[in-house]
Amino acid sequence: MFGRLLLGVAASVAGSLGHSLGMTLQKRAHLRLESQGTSDKRHAAWRDQEWQFGLGLYLFSSTVPPTIALSILPVFVAAPLAAVGLVANAVCAKYILASTFARTDVLGTFLVSLGSCCVALFGAIDEPLLSLNELLLLYKRPAYMLFFFLYSALVLALVAAELYWRRRYVRLSNSVGGSLDSPRVALHQVSALRWTPSACGNFAEHTPLLSPAGSSDSSSGYSSVTEQLSPEPEPMASRIQAGCSTPPPPASTETVDCMYRRHFLEANEALLSREVEKCHGEQVARYVSGLLSAVLAGLLCSQTLLLAKSGIGLLLLTVQGDMQLKDPLALAIAVGLATTALSNLYYIQRALRLCSTLTVVPLSYCSGSLSALLSSLVYFDQVRLMDTMQISMISIGILLLAAGVGLLSSKNDDQNGPLHLPPEPTDS
Known part of the structure; x- marks a missing residue:
């Protein structure tokens, strides 16, 4: 013993x-x-x-x-x-x-x-072995039919939610993967690469038209061109200040190169911010899809156990001399058992690909245990016991x-x- x-x-x-x-x-x-x-x-x-x-x-x-x-x-x-x-x-x-x-x-x-x-x-x-007729009577009870309808609606709702989050994850994963194919500046390095006047000083030395104010050549050249184009400089200047929104010429320490560099760095920073948001959304969609897959695996596993329990009971009755395998209901139980088992295997594999086993195993175990207990209590009418x-x-x-x-x-x-x-x- x-x-x-x-x-x-x-x-x-x-x-x-x-x-x-x-x-x-x-x-x-x-x-x-x-x-x-x-x-x-x-x-x-x-x-x-x-x-x-x-x-x-x-x-x-x-x-x-x-x-x-x-x-x-x-x-x-x-x-x-x-x-x-x-x-x-x-x-x-x-x-x-x-x-x-x-x-x-x-x-x-x-x-x-x-x-x-x-x-x-x-x-x-513990419950006694039940024949096909007894199982069919239990199935036809209004209480179990209502429970089965609500249970099926819950499973279908979770399947639809998992499909939504799966497609969202695939879409975000493809968009993030495509946008990250070309090398980008790291987000934490963007602030360090912003324009500074000292960073463009060397380029200003080789740009005579935009050289510092202390350069007499550039200032005289600029004033001579202005005098030739504007015979009345003062009225023209007043009209420009009054009715024109054209920005003033760049400061002496800010070259055209620096302006372009600053513009594209700011655009790159905005692009990187959007990519970070996409990556965060991708991780959330991946995690939610994995959690829903783990819950679905547990719910389907509980129905597999319930059908297996009924099937084993029918086999034991058949071994004892009471043939139970000729009825179409026995074939329906076998088909349902295979369907739920394969579905459980599919969703547990998907959950394992997306989430950690530290999350998948307890979640599927918990949902499966509670679902099996509730299904058994309602189906076999054990609440009264x-x-x-x-x-x-x-x-x-x-x-x-x-x-x-x-x-x-x-x-x-x-x-x-x-x-x-x-x-x-x-x-x-």
Whole structure:
């Protein structure tokens, strides 16, 4: 008995560790491709061996070890052990991705782990195996139909929002990339390159028409030309001052070269300011798109678990002699399971490309856990089986999860430093 229990615990912990390591390896592959400037990173990732190994480890750890653990351990024991993956994710991010693990990350990981344990311990309710007819009756209940409609509307709204921010990120990324192809003056260097009179003194020495006032040649030449063109200098000067807005000739210390230099530096500074704003908007769009992808991955994962739970129940009934696989509903469950699983894989990959694993993993885990709990309670009509104590502890766990995810996602990638690879050792 003890050996069987130990096997279940080892399978659960190994699955959590492999799950986190697989996602970290995929993230590192995305970072390496991004640092190499690969033009089509989405297709290049499929050919990367490290990414392939990480994906295989992720898929294996998400299927085989949890199945072994759930077949041996009760749910209220196996579910909290899955929170080990959050700690493993933080460790992998620090030592494999060289991410900065701040105090807020430690506190956020602790709160998410504690909240997930509360939700798993007090929200786990065992239910008997259900046949297709019983599952269909549960599905037709008005309460679940309303819940399914609201849930689908939420998912579609998040998909639309993610598409909007994705297109915004692509548009800003292309505009910033195109405007930065030619070399520019750095923004912090523009103020140092502004025009100064002393900077153009040498050029003024070689410009006789605009030489300093102390030069008698230029002043006499200028006055002689003025006298020849204006027989009545005083009335002409008065008319110019009264009705003409033409600027006066440049000062003696400001040459034409300096005027052009100052003009183009000011224009360049304005252009750089716009580019900085575009870069900031690009980072915001990238981060929001990654966060929405992580939330969608968690929501789709919860539906995958719900369909898998129903499918496993049908398989067990079939093994026990009650054939359940001839009904079209069984095929619909299988198609739904494959669709949600592939969609979950797509969005988790997109989230990994755009955001740090310190943000993606807790956010997807939190949204998936809460969605799975709520879907299970409504679909299997388990709310009536819960007492006040369970509901209170689940509510506390949800608050802890929300606080932990808020801390982990409160910093962007530039602050927590995951968007770089650890330095490679150099040969001395």
